[in-house]
Amino acid sequence: MTKNRSWIPYLLILPSVAFLALLFIVPLLQTIWLAFSDNGVPSPANAQRMMADINFARSIKNTFLLTIAVVPVQLAIALVMGTMVAKVGRGRETILWVWTIPLGISDLAAGLVWLSILQNSGYFNSLLLGLGILERQASWLSYQTPVALFFAIAVAEIWRGTAIVMVIIVAGLNQVPREFKEAAEIFGAGPWTRFWRITLPLIRPALQSALILRTVLAFEVFAVVYALGGRNFPVLVGEAYNWQNQNQNYGVAAAYAVLIMIISLAATLIYLKAIKVDPERLP
């Protein structure tokens, strides 16, 4: 009886597979073709044009720097927030709810929020002026202050993207059985040892998904950078947008899109290899 029905699971996932093929794989193949063709013949012209562009090297450097700076900080903050909230009894939901507010705000809106804080006539300058630290408005977001600009973008990204990491980690923490910790406590393990030896290894699957998700999103950072840095801080997705929208050259834009995809895939593979998850712990 069960043997005859072995096709049922495949039938059930068929609609979603068809949906993915239609709306994901077809456009993906079209993009790859657009990137590596010129007037209908295969050609590396678009990739060459992309690599010769003045903003290419800068956009790669900026994207990687931002990812390296933002992702570890987000992970650390999320872990701290997650363990803190685990100790809280009453009001836990309210705290979690407040912490996840940035999740509900669109990227661009988050960028604009930080723009209103950091621009010349923004809240930050007003505060410094009011405290007498500054004599006149300072600019934090111009091409002449690359360090401040980088810092501003990193802070805005951390503010915006930490909540999603925290949600995943809290879910992971909830699955750690209480008995393990209690047993460790009986044997005299301190809080640090318990965290390092028990909690961290047990939330590996959550860590892995959080890292993959955040890193891929960090490589695709755009709206926050666009709002705060404009042309001053080129990133990969921003360049793809510029070539598509302002320069109206779809081929070069597609070349950027393919490059972003390759980088994201590579990062995912590295995480899958580096943070091994026991097969029995997979969902």
Added chain:
Amino acid sequence: MKRLMSFGIVASTMLAFASPVLAQTVFVSTQLRPIEEATVVREELLQDVGDVDYVVEEPPQFAVRMEAERQAGTRTVSLVGALHGELSPLADRDSLEPLDDLAKTLAAGGMPQSLLDLGKLGKSTQQYIPWMQATYVMAAKKEALQYLPSGADVNTLTYDQLIEWGKKMQEATGQPQIGFPAGPKGLMARYFQGYFYPSFTGGVVRTFQSADAAAGWEKLKALWAYVNPNSTNYDFMQEPLAAGEVMVAWDHVARLKNAISAAPDDYVVFPAPAGPKGRGYMPVVAGLAIPKGAPDKDGATKIIEHLVTPDVQLLTASRVGFFPTLNVKLPEDLDPGVALLAAAVTTTQASKDALISLLPVGLGDKGGEFNKVYMDSFQRIVLQNEPIADVLKAQGETMAKLMTDTKASCWAPDAKSDGPCPVE
């Protein structure tokens, strides 16, 4: 209950199919896009011309939509409103209705023939009807005037005087006070094409890598020392002007209007500075055209006739800051801010050394890459301090390739060319 529901379903289905009967004339425009301006169009300018659906579209999407409808052979758009340069690729593909009868009537009614000729886009028939015009000017806070170098008149400013002015303002206030819209959505590329290059070299494409151009870039670097570094974030100059971040700015009249209309007594508006070859300036013309195969050609013609009547043209000027294409006198009770802008436009056009520079023609969908050549040169020379000669040589090659690819011939102020415009 069940009967009521099925009745509801039947009724809504019938309504859904019946709605095309209440045909609206679809009017797609790349101009007057901001919500306030679009509301003015819908509620004031298009009143009493029947049922018009005014849809705004960003220029890149507009180009894609028009091309998609042409390829599909089904038009939904009956009327388009767009800039001269945005309509020219449509005319190149032969997808606009000729409007010669309308043009004849308008010429008799006082629309300047030179302006109407622009609407032919180099063809033998009228491709679009000039709808509104504008240009770029400079605006300054009145308190900045005290720092003007002695003997300088804002209406006949030169680049040397502007640099001197910037220097004095910076010394007095401790901050750079000149602003340019060099942000991602700013119109800085037009500054290079219509103002900087014509003023210093007398050309736009031919003279791109000339010695005159190199000298001009040196001047711009000198000027940039007094330009607010936030300029690379500015899209519309009205905001930094109103916020007090800069005292002097260059921009499109429509992108200065809000600041000046809000406090007309605080500002002076004047022409852009002159270089060794004259005072370059770029008129901007927006036109109305009917795509071939439009579903409601008569409705569209009626809307064009309505929008170019003197009353509507004056209303347009006072509400959105674009000026009439008809030869009409602006009324006395015009919004004082718009009156200031209009006076500056007249002063620019009447300047003895005025050098008109037209919007690029014949570049088709390569207009964006043409702008990029100028913006990349600016980024490398001024912001990254690379050697001028090397940058101009490299960017000049890109420009030459662009011209050969598009086969665009020269436009004013460059001398006419047979075939693609050469980079000399």
